[in-house]
Amino acid sequence: MTTQVSEEVAAKANAIKEEANVLFANKKFNDAVEKYTEAIELNPNVAAFYANRAFAHTKLEAYGAAILDGDKAVEIDPKYAKGYYRRGVGKYALARYKEAAKDFRVVVKIAPNDKDAKLKLEDCEKTIARMAFEKAIASNEVVKKVSDSIDTQSIIVEDSYDGVRIDDGKITKEFVDDMIERFVAQKKIHKRYAYEIILQVRKYFMEQPSLVDVDIPEDSKLTICGDVHGQFYDFVNIFKLNGRPSEKHAYLFNGDFVDRGTFSLEIILTLFAYKLLYPTGMYLTRGNHETDDMNKVYGFEDEVKAKFSETMFKIFSETFTTLPLAHLVQKKIFVVHGGLSSRDDVTLEEIRNIDRIGKGQPGQGGLMSELLWADPQPQPGRSPSVRGVGQRFGPDVTENFCKMNNIDMIIRSHEVKQQGYHVEHNGRCVTIFSAPNYCDTQGNKGAYINVTPDKTTTVKLDYVQFEAVEHPKTQPYSNRFRGGF
Secondary structure: OOOOOOHHHHHHHHHHHHHHHHHHHOOOHHHHHHHHHHHHHHOOOOHHHHHHHHHHHHHOOOHHHHHHHHHHHHHHOOOOHHHHHHHHHHHHHOOOHHHHHHHHHHHHHHOOOOHHHHHHHHHHHHHHHHHHHHHHHHHHOOOOOHHHHOOHHHOOOOOOOOOOOOEOOEOOHHHHHHHHHHHHOOOOOOHHHHHHHHHHHHHHHOOOOOEEEEOOOOOOEEEEEOEOOOOHHHHHHHHHHHOOOOOOEEEEEOOOOOOOOOOHHHHHHHHHHHHHHOOOOEEEOOOOOOOHHHHHHHOHHHHHHHHOOHHHHHHHHHHHOOOOOEEEEOOOEEEEOOOOOOOOOOOHHHHHOOOHHHHOOOOOOOHHHHHHHOEEOOOOOEEEOOOOOOEEEOHHHHHHHHHHOOOOEEEEOOOOOOOOEEEEOOOOEEEEEOOOOHHHOOOOOEEEEEEEEOOOOOEEEEEEEEOOOOOOOOOOOOOOOOOOO
16 A cells, blocks of 8 residues: 655655665665665655665675565565565575575566676576485485595695695694694695595584583683684784683684685684694584575685685585584583574573584574574564574573573674674673674674683673774675675
8 A cells, every 4th residue: 555645755755765875885784774764664655765775684684674675665666676686685695596586587577688687597596406406316315425535645745835734634733823824825725634624623523512511721711702704814813812722722713704704714724723723722603604505605615616626615514514503601601603592492401412413504494593593682572583584582582591591691693793792681692793894894893702710700701802904805706696785
């Protein structure tokens, strides 16, 4: 039903839309969403207002909200190509390829010269065909893991290789230090050593539960970091500011190591190598970006193929399925990438026993998916997530989970915070985010938490903020969204 508005109100709404466009151009996406919303409230009859807001939502990774705005845009104007396009991009980002393909087909029909829509449609159709092929193979035979087919001993390291070498498969501090310096200089390690690191860490994690206990000795500390998203130079800066991992200084990186930034491979190999060097000095939680769907869209798959090979990406994929889903620090702090479940009766023991390796990819529903995707909200109860996957949970949900499982608080990541961290839910829920100036656009600080044992309480938490550092400017490895955002 169309709401009648006067010419004066329509003109005012259009002026506000122009203000929103300026905010968008200046990469102030949250402010842009608010302004587009003001324009829509004044005049809800303009399809472009919804499409523009969908664009801003997409920049904020609020794909569910972008899809809803796309719905509204095409409801208002069924021939508005941009409405279908924005909705298709949102669905594509959530790996809903068949639905996305339908929208892109409409765009191509309405605007046959839209090259970007044609490319996205082609990519969707190729992905759908590949997934159908893989499903057919899986249903007819037991698929052998690529990880089981690699013989690292048969890979020759040339005499000309100028880096520190791995002898007898043993990772040394000398090797890790040299590897980091090579990465800073934008040099690679030998593919044999990359394979050895990935395969060894996969074997280690396969023996771990889905919820790992982390104890901090009295003379030690633990640093908890959030998303780093391929921002290698900011990642290394954490070690410069706070010290490198060691037997007495452990780190817990809470998921989303890869995608978005162009040095994801360097980060994940460094984290894996430290895990092998100091098994109790490095802990890694799986994030929603340690998954095939996200890696296809946001760059990690293309990055690994460009720097090494498709085979190596497949082994990374198989390794990501072995990563733990959560950690329990000092028996009192639950650390998870996303958040809490849509159920009130989830126990730590249930999480500990999730068959994450058997399930492989988390999908878009169920406990495993929710742990990777959920977000907190200020109001009580639960509500659908603007991301389009998972849900939002309120302070009462957090309180119930903590009391039922006899823990003090939850530390999670998954969301950009302007100050690098955010405390909410009466101090029971903390978000930590460690990628400053996220995607070179957000202007946010990064942060990490130093956790030490305390005689008066279970632990002491010290929040440390830091700024982004200069880094080499490189093109994204994935161009699937180029021209679409």
